[in-house]
Amino acid sequence: MERAPRREDAIAAARVFNRFFSESVGALSDAHLGTGLPLGHARVLFEIGRLAPIEMQALRSYLGLDAGYLSRTLSSLESAGLLRLTASKVDGRARVVALTPKGKKRIETLDDRSDDKVIGWLDRLSSEETARLLDAMSTIRRLLSFDIQIAPCDADSSEARVCLAAFFAELARRFPGGFDPARSVSADAHEMSPPNGRFLLVSSRGLPRGCGAVKTLEPGMGEIKRMWIHPELRGAGVGRRLLDALEACSVELGHHTVRLDTSERLDEARALYRGAGYREIPAYNDNPYAQHWFEKRLEPTRTAQRR
Numbered sequence: 001m002e003r004a005p006r007r008e009d010a011i012a013a014a015r016v017f018n019r020f021f022s023e024s025v026g027a028l029s030d031a032h033l034g035t036g037l038p039l040g041h042a043r044v045l046f047e048i049g050r051l052a053p054i055e056m057q058a059l060r061s062y063l064g065l066d067a068g069y070l071s072r073t074l075s076s077l078e079s080a081g082l083l084r085l086t087a088s089k090v091d092g093r094a095r096v097v098a099l100t101p102k103g104k105k106r107i108e109t110l111d112d113r114s115d116d117k118v119i120g121w122l123d124r125l126s127s128e129e130t131a132r133l134l135d136a137m138s139t140i141r142r143l144l145s146f147d148i149q150i151a152p153c154d155a156d157s158s159e160a161r162v163c164l165a166a167f168f169a170e171l172a173r174r175f176p177g178g179f180d181p182a183r184s185v186s187a188d189a190h191e192m193s194p195p196n197g198r199f200l201l202v203s204s205r206g207l208p209r210g211c212g213a214v215k216t217l218e219p220g221m222g223e224i225k226r227m228w229i230h231p232e233l234r235g236a237g238v239g240r241r242l243l244d245a246l247e248a249c250s251v252e253l254g255h256h257t258v259r260l261d262t263s264e265r266l267d268e269a270r271a272l273y274r275g276a277g278y279r280e281i282p283a284y285n286d287n288p289y290a291q292h293w294f295e296k297r298l299e300p301t302r303t304a305q306r307r
Contacts, residue, residue, distance in 0.1 A: 025039070025117075026039060027039045032110075033109075033110060033113040033114065033117065034113065035106060035109055035110055035113070036080075037106075040073065041073055041076060041077060042110055044063065044065075044070070044073050044074070044077070045077055045082060045083070045103065045106065045107060045110070046107060046110060047059070047062065047063060048077075048083060048097055048099060048103075049099060049103070049104065049107040050166065050169050050170075051162065051165045051166055051169055052083075052097055052098045052099050053096050053097065053098040054096065054097055054161075054162060054165050055088060055094050055095070055096055055097075055158060055161065055162075056070070056071075056074065056085070056094065056095045056096070056097055057094060057158045058158040058159070058161045058162035058165070059097060059162065060158075061158045061159050061162055061207075061208055062159075062162040062163075062166070062207065062208055063207075064205070064206060064207045074097060077103070081100055081102045081103075082099070082100060082102055082103035082106055083097055083098060083099050083100060083103050084097075084098055084099075084100055085097055086098070138235065141232055141236075142235070142236050145204050145205075145232065145233055145236060147203075147204060147205060147206075148202065148203070148204050148209075148233070148238060148241075149202070149203045149204075150200055150201070150202050150203075150241060150242055150245045151200065151201060151203075152198060152199065152200060152201075152249075153199050153200065153201035153211075154193070154199070155189040155190075155192040155193050155199035155213065156189040156193075157201075159201055159203075159208040160189075160199055160201060160208075160211060162208060163201065163202075163208050163209075163210060163211035163228060164211065164226060164228075166228065166230070167211070167226060167228035168181050170228070171263075171289070174265050174266070175263065175265060175289065179289065183288055183289070184287055184288070184289055185225075185261070185285050185286075185287045185290075187213060187215060187225040187226055191215040191216075192213035192214075192215055192225065192226070195253075196215060196216050197213060197214050197215035197216060197222075197249075197253065198213065198214050198246075198249040198252075198253065199211065199212075199213045199226075200212050200213065200242065200245055200246060200249065202229065202230075202233070202238060202242055204230075204232075204233060209229070209230040209232070209233055210228055210229040210230055210233060210238065210242060211226060211227070211228055212224065212225075212226060212227040212228070212242045212243070212245075212246050213225045213226045213227075213246070214246050214247075214249050214250045214253065214255075214258065216253060216255070217259065219254070220254065220255055220256045220257065221255060221256075221257050221258075221259065222250040222253060222255035222257070222258040222259070223258065223259050223260060224243070224246050224247075224250075224258055224259075224260040225260075227239075227242065227243070227246070227260075227269075229242065234268075239272050240272065240275070240276065243272065243273075243276055244276075246258075247296070247298055250298060251298050251299075251300055255298060256297065256298055257295060257296070257297055257298060258295070258296055258298055259281075259284060259293065259294065259295045259296075260273065260278070260293075260294050261283075261284075261285060261287050261290035261292065261293045261294070262290060262291075262292050262294070263289055263290060263291060263292070264291040264292065270292060273294050274294075276296070277296055278294035278295065278296045279294065279295060279296070280292060280293065280294055281293050281294065281295045
């Protein structure tokens with residue numbers, strides 16, 4: 001039997017790896033990939049590019065950053081002409097972060113140079129070595145994505161809003177014509193809140209990393225909406241855990257059947273639903289972004305049966 005490494009040896013090895021990787025990605029440089037931005041600033045700008053426009057509080061929740069540090073970082077990026085901060089139209093006390101044209105161009109440069117750096121790594125590896133590297137990275141993410149929690153959340157909270165913004169932004173990137181939530185089937189905060197529905201938040205390491213909701217279509221019939229998992233948690237079974245939790249919420253709401261729709265572009269979503277026992281049905285709504293509709297009969301949980 002292979003002996004487990006001593007704790008002090010494991011700590012030393014992890015710290016050596018951290019230093020190696022920090023040097024590999026240029027974390028010590030004050031001009032990441034020649035863009036004139038430190039890595040921390042570049043990462044914040046990258047996330048803003050995927051989420052903007054986004055409230056500053058929601059951005060802080062998503063990144064798990066100290067309020068003072070984020071404020072200083074945003075001020076620096078604003079001074080460089082990469083973003084703008086304005087008052088929210090909904091709440092004048094809140095500030096909204098949006099990119100400027102110069103900021104969008106800088107993100108394009110960051111993306112291109114990041115791709116080039118990774119290509120430089122991969123070009124030195126054989127196909128077998130590349131597969132081993134990808135497997136190792138997946139293992140690291142899976143092992144360190146600890147403390148995953150799925151819990152009810154206010155559908156209008158900053159954590160909910162930032163996950164929804166990330167979800168909408170990903171759909172806009174993946175759909176040929178973009179994505180406008182106003183054109184989709186409604187899933188407003190009141191529809192995803194008791195007594196009409198439930199909103200669940202997925203968190204990892206205390207950071208919002210996914211969401212999903214169920215709303216009531218009609219008595220006894222629920223619909224799953226806004227289901228999204230952060231890329232860093234995908235492939236670890238979190239999506240199935242969230243789907244199971246949403247079905248349990250649907251049962252608690254008195255639903256005997258749950259429905260959902262999805263796009264032909266989301267192959268992984270359709271595989272998840274089929275694997276969870278959903279069957280494809282004819283269209284039950286006029287969602288312009290949907291090409292597939294599913295339904296599942298729900299089994300009452302013991303808790304629901306006792307009620």
